[in-house]
Amino acid sequence: MLRTRYACRTFGAALSGRLSYGMVSLSLVLAVKETTGSYAVAGTVMGLFGLTSVFLSPTRAGLVDRYGPRRALPPMGAAYALALSGLAFAALWSDASRVLMGLLAAAAGSSAPPLGPVMRTVWSNLVPDRRMLQRAYSLDSVAEELLFVAGPLLAGLLGRVTAPSVGLAVSAALMLVGSLFLVSSPAVLPEVDRGESLSRQGLSKELVSTVEPAALQRLSVRSSPDLCRAIAVSAGVGVCLGAFDLLVIAFADEHHAPETVAWILASLSAGSAVGGLLYGAVSWRASRVQRLSILAAALGTSLATAGLSSHVSVLIAWAALCGLFVAPVMTTAYLIADESAGSDTRTRVGAWVNTACNAGSAGATAATGLLLGRLPLPVCFMLAAAPAVLSAASALNRATGSASAAVALTDQEGT
Structure with missing residues (x-):
């Protein structure tokens, strides 16, 4: 490549x-x-x-x-x-x-x-x-x-x-x-061929010539429920990552090993690097929405389980496991965003996925700071993991429902 x-x-x-x-x-x-x-x-x-x-x-x-x-x-x-x-x-x-x-x-x-x-x-x-x-x-x-x-x-x-x-x-x-x-x-490219990108989405040249650019951008974004799912899951992943930084510090302090914070965070990053390279090398049969949901659920479940670690070395191992899903889930979200937009809105749509992740991270950092000291640390880990798991379940249910409705409509048309 x-x-x-x-x-x-x-x-x-x-x-x-x-x-x-x-x-x-x-x-x-x-x-x-x-x-x-x-x-x-x-x-x-x-x-x-x-x-x-x-x-x-x-x-x-x-x-x-x-x-x-x-x-x-x-x-x-x-x-x-x-x-x-x-x-x-x-x-x-x-x-x-x-x-x-x-x-x-x-x-x-x-x-x-x-x-x-x-x-x-x-x-x-x-x-x-x-x-x-x-x-x-x-x-x-x-x-x-x-x-x-x-x-x-x-x-x-x-x-x-x-x-x-x-x-x-x-x-x-x-x-x-x-x-x-x-x-x-x-x-x-110096400029975007708006008509060509929208024609790939099934819009006629006559419609392209009569609709304002801003309206076309809203049309291309709102017409894709998969994009909304990708944004929601990205926000949930951002919550996991934003909370994890503070949770790691609190865990290390609780175990009287503050010097291990860097190792735990490095383990998360190393796991993400390995997971991203492996994910890119495999040809997947499942749809992107299904992969997005499974990966986000795996990330949330791993993070929740990591809160039960009995020792810093155990948390380092769990951090590496959590990291395996970070790059793949964000890669899948960006792929969905790319498919959901034409070339005239591709940068903006991709930025929404990135913004959702960053906003979730910022909000989680503030919320985790308020929760630490008030709730047991394992409970804080579970609360941080909940948005990723819930957004993944919601995305998978909606995708399954949409697929079932499409099959039913096809059968009805055939009848």
């Missing part, structure tokens, strides 16, 4: 920019904490960055769909880099305004380029074969997982060798360079 023309060049540029997202969280917290001496301020600034980045992600992706990556990404990358650079400069001054740092963080989050959804759209254009596209998405998910492992390590190293604000500057440079190199690739 990597031998596909322009694949390595385009994928490498996207990964360079996406490494910024792996670095920026830790760099931002360390820089603001060093400047203000307050974890509360650092958390608030990071919260502003995260909230604006997550909830405006579909809007930014919509701009990419409307104007094309070559026109939309460079201004976003420049604004993101400028805001982060300003924040890095402000963090060098001990009397820097906290309000200014919050505004700069919000500006950076608001303009964060959606390189992940854009790259998945490019994969769909580069690799039209569905089996190869599954491998491409699996590789993309694995690489993203590794970036979010390597990013904090690089940010921590820069913070120890130089200053935390340097990590912000490097994050800004990575995003700007990655965005520019990505849009310079011949694989990134």
Whole structure:
């Protein structure tokens, strides 16, 4: 798949920019904490960055769909880099305004380029074969997982060798360079042929010419119940991942082994990498909705069982098992999103899946912080796993019901 023309060049540029997202969280917290001496301020600034980045992600992706990556990404990358650079400069001054740092963080989050959804759209254009596209998405998910492992390590190293604000500057440079190199690739199309993409969905050229673009986007999104299922399951997976970070810390503290937190999280990431590569290499017979439901249910069940671990080493093993399902379930969700949209809405629809996962993660982090100390730890693990299991069961039931209705309708028509 990597031998596909322009694949390595385009994928490498996207990964360079996406490494910024792996670095920026830790760099931002360390820089603001060093400047203000307050974890509360650092958390608030990071919260502003995260909230604006997550909830405006579909809007930014919509701009990419409307104007094309070559026109939309460079201004976003420049604004993101400028805001982060300003924040890095402000963090060098001990009397820097906290309000200014919050505004700069919000500006950076608001303009964060959606390189992940854009790259998945490019994969769909580069690799039209569905089996190869599954491998491409699996590789993309694995690489993203590794970036979010390597990013904090690089940010921590820069913070120890130089200053935390340097990590912000490097994050800004990575995003700007990655965005520019990505849009310079011949694989990134300058514009979208809206009529062609919609004709593949069964819409006539006469309808395409008479309906507004925004209405066509709503039509392509709302006409796919599978997309709604993918978004719901992605949110449930996000809840699992967001809660797991805090649950691991609480578990390690309870067993008087705080130094093992990194090993547990690394085990989850390693399991996800292995699961993603295996998933991409197998030709599956089950439908994508069925696979999505089974994988999400397996992830939730594994997480709930992990809360019953009697020792840190047992939790490390369960974390690896949970990780086996993370990349595959997200890969399947992105594949469903790709099938549910034409080329004119593909970036936006993929961003909705990503936003659902990130929003679920952010909400779970806040909720888990409130529950810890009030409920037994195994119960917290089960509550964190419940959304993934419930969303998987709901998606599978609706898919089964839709299939049964289709069969009944076919039989009725035949009669």
